[in-house]
Every structure is written in structure tokens, then in C-alpha cells.
Amino acid sequence: MPQPVDATQSLEQLEGQRWPDPPQDTTSLVKAVHALRRRPVGDLRPDELSRLITQDVGLPWLLPIAVRILRDTAPGQAAGGWYDDDLLYAVVTRNPQVWEQFPDLAHELRRAVETLVDLSRHVRDEAETFLASLSEAPAAGVFWAAPESRAVWDALPSPVLAAIARCDAERLEVERSRVAPDVRAMMLAPVYSVADRFASWERLARRMEPGWAGEDYYSISAYGNDLDSRDALEHVMRALPAETGEGLLPQLLGRLDARFRASTLPEPERSLRLWARPATGCPEEELGEWWRRKPVRAPWVG
Numbered sequence: 001m002p003q004p005v006d007a008t009q010s011l012e013q014l015e016g017q018r019w020p021d022p023p024q025d026t027t028s029l030v031k032a033v034h035a036l037r038r039r040p041v042g043d044l045r046p047d048e049l050s051r052l053i054t055q056d057v058g059l060p061w062l063l064p065i066a067v068r069i070l071r072d073t074a075p076g077q078a079a080g081g082w083y084d085d086d087l088l089y090a091v092v093t094r095n096p097q098v099w100e101q102f103p104d105l106a107h108e109l110r111r112a113v114e115t116l117v118d119l120s121r122h123v124r125d126e127a128e129t130f131l132a133s134l135s136e137a138p139a140a141g142v143f144w145a146a147p148e149s150r151a152v153w154d155a156l157p158s159p160v161l162a163a164i165a166r167c168d169a170e171r172l173e174v175e176r177s178r179v180a181p182d183v184r185a186m187m188l189a190p191v192y193s194v195a196d197r198f199a200s201w202e203r204l205a206r207r208m209e210p211g212w213a214g215e216d217y218y219s220i221s222a223y224g225n226d227l228d229s230r231d232a233l234e235h236v237m238r239a240l241p242a243e244t245g246e247g248l249l250p251q252l253l254g255r256l257d258a259r260f261r262a263s264t265l266p267e268p269e270r271s272l273r274l275w276a277r278p279a280t281g282c283p284e285e286e287l288g289e290w291w292r293r294k295p296v297r298a299p300w301v302g
Contacts, residue, residue: 007042007065011058014041033057041065050090059098064219066091067109071221074112083116085123092123092130099134103144104222110134110191111225131175134191145206146199152252153195159241160249164194167239194236197229198249201256207299208263220300224276227290230260231280234288257290264293 012018022034033055036048041061044052049066052058066087077083091109099106113127143150156164171190190196204226206212233253240249272294278287 008040010040011037011052011061014061015058029055046084046087050084050086053087053090053094056094056098059094063091063094063098063102064105067105067112068219071108071112074115077116085120088113088116088119089123089126092126096133104218106134107191107225108219108222111221131191142193142195143199144203146202148255149195149198149202149252152198152248156248160247163240164236167236168193192229192232194233197233197236198252198256200226200229201233201253201260204299205256205259205263208295208297209259210297212299218300220272220275220298223272223295223300224278227276227288228279230290231278231288260290261293263297264290264295267292267294 006014019034019037022030029051032051036044036052037057039048041058042065044062044065046066046069049062049069053062053066069084070088070091073083092113110131113131116127119127143153168190171192171194175190175192204223207218237250237253240247270292273291278291
């Protein structure tokens with residue numbers, strides 16, 4: 001699992017394991033990896049992070065740092081600025097099983113990758129493979145740490161499930177439009193499905209409540225992503241059959257909204273908006289109330 005990162009400590013300190021000195025006749029790569037493990041992780045340059053990550057060294061601590069760099073520099077790349085292709089390549093080429101260990105971090109990376117333009121071909125192919133691998137994640141995994149949403153899903157009537165399937169089909173076409181044609185056929189289900197939106201909203205409510213025992217990495221930008229998912233649920237609810245207005249999904253959403261409200265306070269100063277910004281770009285007065293509240297207990301680290 002990703003771990004909260006103390007940037008002043010080295011991987012040796014964070015892992016609690018000191019490697020013995022490498023043999024004198026070993027490769028320069030091995031010597032470099034040993035030396036980098038002794039440096040504070042906050043002092044590592046992007047190229048040094050790339051070297052360690054490609055060797056699968058210290059991933060629970062280094063991947064969050066790398067994703068944060070990629071996320072923060074993505075807007076500049078889209079505007080024509082420089083972007084670290086080597087770091088991106090190192091991160092998106094990790095084994096898919098790595099991302100299964102911390103799905104929120106994978107979604108945060110996905111959000112950054114989807115904004116990138118004009119990548120070199122070798123990086124673009126790997127980035128698109130990464131995006132497709134998220135789309136192929138098994139549906140059962142959507143409801144991790146979201147038992148209430150799972151229970152409601154199991155009880156939904158056929159007309160509601162059919163409406164959800166239509167919403168998911170529309171979302172899949174949006175996600176397919178963002179990748180190369182040879183990758184589209186590999187994408188069989190949307191990453192941001194209706195089930196994912198509900199499960200993410202439930203997990204956020206649980207994260208802010210006392211007793212949350214999850215160990216996955218969760219950042220403030222992931223918090224903004226979850227608020228965006230709540231925005232999307234507004235459109236989902238309008239697409240449902242009219243006769244379900246008082247049905248299971250509206251009741252579930254109402255309960256999750258109440259849990260969110262109980263764990264947050266009004267925030268007229270909008271202090272979180274520097275890090276958690278709505279993707280829709282709609283006027284402030286049209287934003288949902290969740291954008292105007294802040295957690296009593298912050299669920300993010302770093």
C-alpha cells in the first residue's frame with residue numbers, strides 16, 4: 001500500500017531496511033540505486049525517481065511523489081511547456097497489479113494523463129496501454145470499501161440497471177475518444193462508471209468519519225476528483241427512469257450526502273480551491289454544496 005511520505009527521510013529509513021554495500025564490480029545502475037536509497041526522498045530529482053521506479057524500488061513511497069509531479073506539471077505541458085516523458089514512462093509502465101493496490105492513485109494519474117497532448121510515440125503507446133488497463137479492471141473491484149453501494153447495486157431493478165448501462169455506454173465513448181484508435185477496441189468499460197461514482201462518494205464519506213482503517217494513498221487532488229464524481233451523479237440521477245425518483249439510488253445518494261455533510265463544515269473562504277478545483281468550470285453559484293464545505297477531519301495525506 002502507498003504510505004504517507006516524510007520527504008526528509010530516505011528509502012532506507014522509510015522501509016526500515018539498510019541494504020549492504022554493492023560489490024565493487026557491480027553495474028553502475030546497481031550502485032546508483034543503492035546510493036539513491038540513502039538520499040531523502042524529497043531531494044530526489046525526476047530522473048532519479050525514474051531510475052528507482054523502473055527498478056520497482058520503494059514504490060509505496062515514490063509513486064505518490066512521482067504522480068504529484070506529473071499531475072502538477074500536466075497543465076503546463078498541455079499549454080506547450082516541457083514535460084518529463086521519462087518519469088511518465090517509468091510510472092505508467094508499472095505492472096497493472098501495482099495499481100490494483102492503490103486505485104485512487106491510479107485514477108489521479110489517469111486524470112493527469114488524459115490532459116496530455118503530443119507525447120512522443122513510445123510514451124504515448126505506454127500511456128494508452130495504462131489507460132486501457134484501468135478500463136479492464138474487474139467490476140467487482142469497484143465497490144472496495146463501499147459496502148452500502150454494493151448492497152444497493154445488488155438490489156437494483158432491471159429498468160434502473162438498463163438506464164445505468166446507457167449512462168456507462170455514453171461515458172465509455174467519451175473515454176474512448178481520448179485515446180488512439182488502436183486502443184479504443186481494448187476499452188470495454190468506462191473507468192468512471194456510475195458504480196464507480198457512487199463507490200467513490202461512499203469511500204470519501206467513510207474516509208472522513210472516525211474509524212477509517214484504509215491504508216491506500218489519498219491526496220487532496222483525489223478529494224477534488226471525488227467532488228467531481230459527485231457532480232457527475234447529478235447528471236446520472238436526471239437520466240434515471242422517472243418512476244425511480246424515490247427509489248434505491250436516490251435514497252442511497254441522500255444518505256451518502258448526509259454523511260458527507262455531517263463530516264464537513266461550511267467554508268465560505270474557499271481555501272481548498274487552490275488544490276481541489278471543479279473540472280466543469282461552471283460559475284460558483286452553480287456549484288454543488290460539496291464544493292463549499294471542508295472536512296472536519298482531512299482525509300488526505302501530504
